[in-house]
Amino acid sequence: MRSRSVSVTALALPVATLYVFSMSRFRCQLGIALALFLGCSPSLYAQEDPAAAFVLDQIADEQGYGFTPEKPLRLGGRDTGQFRERLNTIFDLFRGPRGEPLSFIQTDSCCDYRDPESGVLRQLDVYEVGAEGYRPLLLYVDGYRGGEVKVPRGLLATNSGEHSDMIAIAERAIGFGDFTGASSMLSPLADEGDLAAAFALARLAADQGNQRLAYDWYLYLAEAGHPVAQAMVADLLDKGVGAAADQQAAQRWRHRAAEGGSSRALLSIARDLIGSGEDPDRLRAAADVLVAAAERGSIGAQAAYGLMLVNGRGVRQDIIAGLTWLDLARRQGDPNARDYYARVVPGLTAETAERIEANADLWLTQPSPPPAVTLPQSN
Numbered sequence: 001m002r003s004r005s006v007s008v009t010a011l012a013l014p015v016a017t018l019y020v021f022s023m024s025r026f027r028c029q030l031g032i033a034l035a036l037f038l039g040c041s042p043s044l045y046a047q048e049d050p051a052a053a054f055v056l057d058q059i060a061d062e063q064g065y066g067f068t069p070e071k072p073l074r075l076g077g078r079d080t081g082q083f084r085e086r087l088n089t090i091f092d093l094f095r096g097p098r099g100e101p102l103s104f105i106q107t108d109s110c111c112d113y114r115d116p117e118s119g120v121l122r123q124l125d126v127y128e129v130g131a132e133g134y135r136p137l138l139l140y141v142d143g144y145r146g147g148e149v150k151v152p153r154g155l156l157a158t159n160s161g162e163h164s165d166m167i168a169i170a171e172r173a174i175g176f177g178d179f180t181g182a183s184s185m186l187s188p189l190a191d192e193g194d195l196a197a198a199f200a201l202a203r204l205a206a207d208q209g210n211q212r213l214a215y216d217w218y219l220y221l222a223e224a225g226h227p228v229a230q231a232m233v234a235d236l237l238d239k240g241v242g243a244a245a246d247q248q249a250a251q252r253w254r255h256r257a258a259e260g261g262s263s264r265a266l267l268s269i270a271r272d273l274i275g276s277g278e279d280p281d282r283l284r285a286a287a288d289v290l291v292a293a294a295e296r297g298s299i300g301a302q303a304a305y306g307l308m309l310v311n312g313r314g315v316r317q318d319i320i321a322g323l324t325w326l327d328l329a330r331r332q333g334d335p336n337a338r339d340y341y342a343r344v345v346p347g348l349t350a351e352t353a354e355r356i357e358a359n360a361d362l363w364l365t366q367p368s369p370p371p372a373v374t375l376p377q378s379n
Contacts, residue, residue: 054089055159055193056149059150059195061153066139066140067139067140067152069110069111069140071140073090073141073152075146076142076144076145076146078144087143090149094129095158095195097155097227097228098199099199099203100131100132101131102129102130103131106127107128109124110126122142124141124142127139127141128367134297135367136365137367139152154260157196158194158196159192159193163189163192171200183201183204186201186204198221199217199221199228199229201217202214202229202232212242213242218232218233218236227256227257227259230265231258234254234257234265235250255375259375263293263297266296266298267301269375270289270293270301273285283313283314284315286314287305291305299328299329300329302332303325303334306322306324306328307326309321309322320355320356323356324356327341327360328363
């Protein structure tokens with residue numbers, strides 16, 4: 001990415017001074033804004049455990065990394081008493097698909113394996129990962145085997161606690177309408193490879209109508225492997241916004257995004273498959289893609305797949321499952337699902353209606369690893 005660095009002290013200080021005192025967390029006694037001005041000692045940020053000083057600027061290539069027992073995050077450190085510090089560092093830096101803060105709750109231990117050196121039986125820790133607006137996921141962590149830690153595909157991360165604080169200040173600046181100040185704080189972080197800062201810059205540029213800059217940052221994240229950014233690049237190339245229109249490149253990026261689990265890209269591919277025809281093969285392929293998008297929380301996919309199940313279009317008819325998906329879409333504001341559900345429910349027995357609602361409640365609260373994505377061969 002071409003450099004857009006500016007002096008953080010000169011440009012960010014006036015804005016940071018206004019917003020920093022509303023922060024609940026300080027890494028220096030005078031706050032990060034005064035620390036930049038006065039020169040807060042680097043030792044305040046030092047980690048006693050060098051392995052805990054993660055730089056999370058790489059997104060994993062592997063499908064399922066972190067979200068399956070076969071590909072856990074290998075933090076190590078449990079035998080040396082440093083696991084908890086490493087874990088807290090990772091959880092402090094990870095962000096949701098669009099930079100949202102995440103919650104982590106340990107729910108289980110599982111998946112016994114025998115340490116090849118000591119012969120001792122080990123287990124993985126399982127954490128429920130939550131973000132507002134998303135279905136909970138399960139994250140698998142190995143506290144015994146260490147290794148390179150990357151960002152699981154679909155998530156973002158910031159590079160350090162200092163960066164995390166500065167991004168939070170920038171977001172407050174945006175809330176106060178100081179977009180120039182926010183940009184001046186985010187740009188140096190993004191230039192250093194901070195994925196969360198880069199995404200925040202892309203969104204800020206798009207909101208301000210600077211589509212070329214938004215495209216640049218989305219492309220940077222797309223090339224790094226972020227599915228949400230890949231889907232955005234595909235849409236921009238389709239429309240010729242921020243870059244010259246290129247349908248073939250858009251299709252390639254959309255398929256990469258879908259393979260990485262982007263519900264936006266999956267829904268777009270499913271709609272193209274359905275089209276206006278009734279070709280059985282295309283409908284079956286569309287259903288497979290729709291269920292992957294629906295499981296990932298796409299409201300449009302939940303409504304579309306629900307209707308396919310109710311009508312037996314391209315899939316085996318299953319009215320209960322179909323109405324469950326429609327109920328999920330209805331609860332999240334899809335108007336077509338709401339209208340359809342309102343027409344159908346009066347004809348259901350009380351027992352059937354309760355069963356549908358219970359199924360939807362379970363789906364919303366029960367964490368699950370993302371299902372595998374199988375895409376039809378592109379032409």
